[in-house]
Amino acid sequence: MQFIEALNVLSKSSSFAVSTESDRDMGLSRIKSDLYVAMRIEEDFLSLLDKIDENSKKVIFLCGSSGDGKSELMLRAKRLFTQPYIKFHLDATHSFEPHDNAIVTLDKTFKYFEEGNHSLVIGINIGMLGNYAEEAYSPAIQKKLKKYLETKEFSEDFEFINFEDYPKFEITQDGYVSEFVTRILQKITSPSSEIHKIFVKEEAAGLIGPDYLKFVNYRLLCNENIQQVLLELLLKIRLFRSQFVTARTFLDLIYELIAGKDYLFNNLFSCTDNEILEKAIEFDPSRLRTKTIDRFVIGYALNSLSDEFKVFCEVVELELGIQKLKNSNSYIRLFYLLKFLSLGNDYHQKFKDDFTEHLLIRYLEIYRNHKFYNVNTSRSLLRNFYTKELFGALRGYINKKAPYLDDDQFLIAEYDDYQVISYLKLTPDYSAIEKNDQKKGQGSFDVYVKIKDYSEEDDDPKLSFSIDINMFELLNRLKAGYRPSKNDRSVVVVLNEIVNRLLKFANKSNRINFKSYSNEIKFVLEDHRIELGD
Known part of the structure; x- marks a missing residue:
């Protein structure tokens, strides 16, 4: 398998973006499995299922938003819990019959549950849960669902575990962390990852081939200091624009950064095909108007920048594989991406204070x-x-x-x-x-x-x-x-x-x-x- 082909697993347009029970390409399936990160919600969810026995007779809802990983987690749970007294309804937004809708399908699922002696595990979008709370055939079910949606309380026989209760970012006493973002980045870039192993085999040829940008971008992404810049930017997008980060959108974000048409730092602030990166455009550092940045822009336009800048560019090309850029905006974005990194004569550190997030x-x-x-x-x-x-x-x-x-x-x-x-x-x-x-x-x-x-x-x-x-x-x-x-x-x-x-x-x-x-x-x-x- 080639590196470019392996990257496609990350894309939202890939057939592997949503987990199903019929993923067939073993090579790509292996890469996708390698990227999977077990988060605390999985531990709690599986622990909840582990407590079910043949006398339990309860319903467990796994709730969340589109793309947050419900399908993957439900599939894993179904493979682990094969007992006949646990039944899984993997996706409550779908129906099984052409003439049925999701509500009718859920009604049938619950009627089967009421007639049987099993427990029921349902993966459901939080919006669909709200719809079913209004339209369920059973007033008792409606009452229990509405109680959870309004007060977050649930009964002994109806339990809920919600991705919303497991935030992707957490502000700590020492700073801020995102176990979710950090661990996925590690899965994609660590030397032990499947993608990285393929990258190493093709790196030498790739850096001089027609897809050299993808190889340069992946190598940039492997740098932990650059990952810290991405984490900070994602936190800003989360706080300023209330943008939730799901597994699917984040993996697609990484795909766009690596496989986009330009260098990673330009892809970061110009992509409109990913809902997170659409918000990143608002925080483009090339839009900043400071004395230092304005002087650089003018100096670049007049071709009057110091030899210090030229020496820095030589080091950037030698060590990072980044060739001469087309405009001053690209250089400012590059300086921003490297702000936590020491490189060459550190010319880019002249702009560090301009990029310091004082308000944040x-x-x-x-x-x-x-x-x-x-x-x-x-x-x-x-x-x-x-x-x-x-x-x-x-x-x-x-x-x-x-x-x-x-x-x-x-x-x-x-x-x-x-x-x-x-x-x-x-x-x-x-x-x-x-x-x-x-x-x-x-x-x-x-x-x-x-x-x-x-x-x-x-x-x-x-x-x-x-x-x-x-x-x-x-x-x-x-x-x-x-x-x-x-x-x-x-x-x-x-x-x-x-x-x-x-x-x-x-x-x-x-x-x-x-x-x-x-x-x-x-x-x-x-x-x-x-x-x-x-």
Whole structure:
């Protein structure tokens, strides 16, 4: 088998993209099996099946999205558990008869289950599960499915294991990890992998042949420092664009990077045939406008770059097989791909700070100190975030027509020449932060705010809401004086919901001022009496 043929196993258009019970090409099947990574969901799923005996009589749903690996896992389970009292329905989106649809097929499967003495294992898309919860012939089945979909609770005879509960990325105390991405990359690129063995046999001839780009790209992908760049980019896409990474889309992504029409770093930011890479285009480093990058672009256009750059290009061609590139954008993408790698005279490191993800680093820092709150180390950092960044941004957004107001003042209305100003003291609620259990794999973190100077009998009103990286970015920009545009529409909707909740408290403050250009009247509520303030 040739290297190019072996790569095709990774493509979403390959007949091997979805596992079936009739995969016939033994060579390609062996490569696909070699790429398989057993994740924790498989351990938990198989453990659940292992507990089934001939008296169990239960239904187990393996739920997820298209392409996340349900079919592969169901097939493996079916091959392992051959007991007659366990029946498998591999894909609940399919029917077995031309005149039946998936709902009718599921109805027949459940009627057979009710009449028999076996347990039933069903692989099902989460959308299909929702449809069946509405259309199942049995009200009892509908009730159990809806209970799970609404509350994540399940009964003793209906159990669910969901890919959604096993996130592909996890923010840890030390950084971030993706066991899924890392292990698949290792499977594709490690010297012991089937693909790598074929690559080694053909490498010498391949690097000087018509498909040399694929050999260069695969060799680039084998570098762990380049894999770290990909992991960081995938995390950004996950956080900023809520893009889920499934096994099928990720393998297809790798195929596009290696087998695309250009070098890997250009394929990374120009491919529109993969749903993950479509989002990567938004993060193309050649779009950055910094002093260092702009100087390089101008110097390249004028052919006036230093000899240092020319020496670097020679090393790149000698060590990586990357020949002279066509434009400055390609070089910037190359510098980005190599940012964690030392090479030659390290000319590319001149751009390292331009490629440093300062916003992401700060976001992860705040996220971690919420998730792993430590009274000795987190309190001071979070105090600065809440008071200087969060509260400052919210106050600036609310007071955009009155930027001169003090820290605890909020503009809540305007009447002719008068502005109605409320007083609220906002502070972090450290106790709630410490008690809160941030959901594993969640792309956002929850903030908790205490509110003082409040007129209701409740002396300790509180406010909590979630902040994702898009909201975090907007808050940072608001603090710097930015005014949202139509491009920020989706995140501004969420911001306005937060502001409206805060203003409900502000409207019940025990201190209200009416301020005009020439006069200010202060009202204070004390002991259920409104008095004029000083």
